Amino acid sequence: MCLGVPGEIIEIKEAIGTVKIGDTQIKVGLDLVSPVRVGDYVLVHAGFAVQVIDAHEASLTWELIKELATNEHN
Numbered sequence: 127m128c129l130g131v132p133g134e135i136i137e138i139k140e141a142i143g144t145v146k147i148g149d150t151q152i153k154v155g156l157d158l159v160s161p162v163r164v165g166d167y168v169l170v171h172a173g174f175a176v177q178v179i180d181a182h183e184a185s186l187t188w189e190l191i192k193e194l195a196t197n198e199h200n
Contacts, residue, residue, distance in 0.1 A: 130169030130176055132184035145170055
């Protein structure tokens with residue numbers, strides 16, 4: 127199973143974006159989702175943005191991830 131983690135693009139330099147995921151910033155390839163803009167939300171998997179999503183979907187996905195993590199520890 128693959129899991130795409132949502133994040134917000136905060137910087138773009140050529141085909142590499144800096145994506146904020148929680149308190150972490152990572153560099154990801156943007157080749158699969160071009161064109162994108164700063165402020166867009168993307169799903170990140172294996173170092174690449176694989177899909178553009180809206181802010182609401184990103185928020186819902188994070189809620190589900192947190193819920194799964196909480197249930198895993200109970």
